[in-house]
Amino acid sequence: MDTLLTIEHLHKKFGSLHAVNDVSFTINKGSVYGILGPNGSGKSTTLGIILNVVNKTSGNFFWFDGNISTHEALKKVGAIIERPNFYPYMTAVDNLKLVCKIKNISYENIEKRLEQVNLLERKDSKFSTFSLGMKQRLAIASALLNDPEILILDEPTNGLDPKGIHEIRQIIQQISKTGTTILLASHLLDEVEKVCDHVIVLQKGKMLYSGPVDEMGIHSDTIIIETAEKDERVSKLLSQINGVSKFEKDQEKWVLDVDKDIETKFINQFFIDHDIILSHLEKRKTKLEEKFLHLTDK
Known part of the structure; x- marks a missing residue:
């Protein structure tokens, strides 16, 4: 089984706050992984470290075989770790074209990804006219433009109504069926149970469990x-x-x-x-x- 990400004894301190405390796990190709924990458990900080936007205090992480730099490895990664941020006066297609220019990739995947997130019919609509759920789906389309080997999502259904939550979960399940590995952080037990195969449980920065969802911590x-x-x-x-x-x-x-x-x-x-x-x-x-x-x- 191909290993996409290895995390070894990761620590992150913000002053006296030990936000990530000796966290270790691996992400293998072809599964859906969830990082589960309440707000403040270290989920977003862990994702920020592996995406090179937060500096670790100590420990290590390796993308793919460890023989390429994090910068090069992240070209094979799609990620959404903040609220969708597009130009409100531009259409969905134009916003995705801009993302392609920034990432230096072709436009060929734009319509395919819009169809994948059920937004093809709204491709010429301005971003300002989108609901919160549609904005989140456009962000997922944006993260898939470079055909990533792994898609990383931080609280993908946060703030959505039940219909929007259901749509995002369906899309995540469909994406996983194409062979794309998914790593999502969530504080929602229901979300992890419905879409994830494996789970990493964090509490106050410490890892309590890492393994299959159906074997989690109780026998x-x-x-x-x-x-x-x-x-x-x-x-x-x-x-x-x-x-x-x-x-x-x-x-x-x-x-x-x-x-x-x-x-x-x-x-x-x-x-x-x-x-x-x-x-x-x-x-x-x-x-x-x-x-x-x-x-x-x-």
């Missing part, structure tokens, strides 16, 4: 059961099952915290072997919100 799932059997007997039997770390009764149902490899059919057969029929049996994956709270509560 259990929940199984829900219901039976007419007496509580005392059910409780006694549950305490005998290896892999059930915790259980409690919630109204008519029992809620079990189980190891990830414990399947419902195992639980069902266990109770059948003890002459108990379950009237309800389901397995529920732990939601990202629960995993995040589990991590940050530590």
Whole structure:
């Protein structure tokens, strides 16, 4: 698997504030990565460092194979780390042409990228007439003009209404399907859960987790059961099952915290072997919100 970015023990201090504190992770080609954390956790500072707009205090980062300068590497990167900033009196096409001139690239991708972000029909409209969501989509089109290997987005849905959020998320998912790697920073759990494969969790500058979203910091799932059997007997039997770390009764149902490899059919057969029929049996994956709270509560 090709590694696009390697970050090693990165630190950034602003006076007494340790904004980025010993952060290390890698970005591999072909996935969608999320940097998740509340405001002030160090997400934007980390992105600023790797994009060469913020100077690191210590540590290292390497783009691609590490044999090219950061300046050259960034020619293969598309990024939006601030509010979209285009000339309001110019059309969408003219604004993108200006971006091409600044980046010294051809105009050939302009209409393709406008179509990709659902703005082709508004290509001759002035930027001042665009909604906030449309402005954000134009910024994404601008970041894609140089056919980047990786697209970096800082809070891409910030300030948008539900419709605008949905449109941006769909576009991110479509871009990822073309093979472009995406790294986005967000404080929204829902956003990361819906569009990202991997997540880096930051809190107060420190990294709490880096890895697949569905394995984030917790190694259990929940199984829900219901039976007419007496509580005392059910409780006694549950305490005998290896892999059930915790259980409690919630109204008519029992809620079990189980190891990830414990399947419902195992639980069902266990109770059948003890002459108990379950009237309800389901397995529920732990939601990202629960995993995040589990991590940050530590």
